[in-house]
Amino acid sequence: MSFGSTVTVTFPSACAMTLTTSGKPNYTPNAYYLAPTNTGQTAVAYTSVTKTALAVISYASVIAPSLQGTSATIDICPTQASTTTATSLGAIGYLISGTAMFNSFEMNASTPAVADNASYTFTDGTGTQQTAYFLDQCNSHSNGTTWHAHGNPNCVTSQVDTSTGPSHIIGIALDGFPVYGGRDINGNLIDVSQLDACNGITSATPEFPSGAYHYVLPIGVTTKYASINCYKGTVSGATMAEARKLACNMKTMFAMIENRDQDKRKAKQTLADMVMPDGTTMASGSM
16 A cells, blocks of 8 residues: 555554554645534534534634544454454544545434535635535545545545546555455446445455455445445454544534633643743642
């Protein structure tokens, strides 16, 4: 795999790969997005299925400062397990863009996010027309801390694929099996009917011309098969627990960001209060 500048890769052993990400995508996101409203936010659109109220949020001033990096060590010598393990909310793998791959679901944990989208077109303060999406054209957005995709992310596949050629590796699942875009070795679109219950298939790829098991993110699919539904391999309980921590509730995103900003303001105020006019520092609790 060829990782972007937002990812650092090390190999602790022959079968282990540690990915450390900055949390930010290595491509340019949209200027504005839609996120679930919080107190004081104006709803401008509603998601199509769950009817969640959405407000406009700036990528540069609100989303980007909130994104957090993470680190994960993955077994890159995977074998198929006797039984599959369902993917959960949170990271289920990582992409070459330095961002996470999530399963299909969000909001009510049963409606595919790619089928619950919304958009809002408006004119910004500079007079430029903008369109804000809940999920952008790359099937991606933030949940407050983690930039992630819920389906085939063409902002990532376009970094390694042509429009008609075969798909190349765009990431790795937590069980160590590679993740590909939605075209086979001949450049043909892969249909969901060709995949197993986990969105996997054993077939030839540019990296494995003799064939290998891998996951596929099909193009244009808006059902639960838009992303990986289960792990064909083995994922440690500790790895899954860490990945689930990234699944903060979208409905509390504004509140979480506001609380973070309030904490920063309080910390700055506390520090200011502790510095006396003569430059000496008063110990906390003595005021």
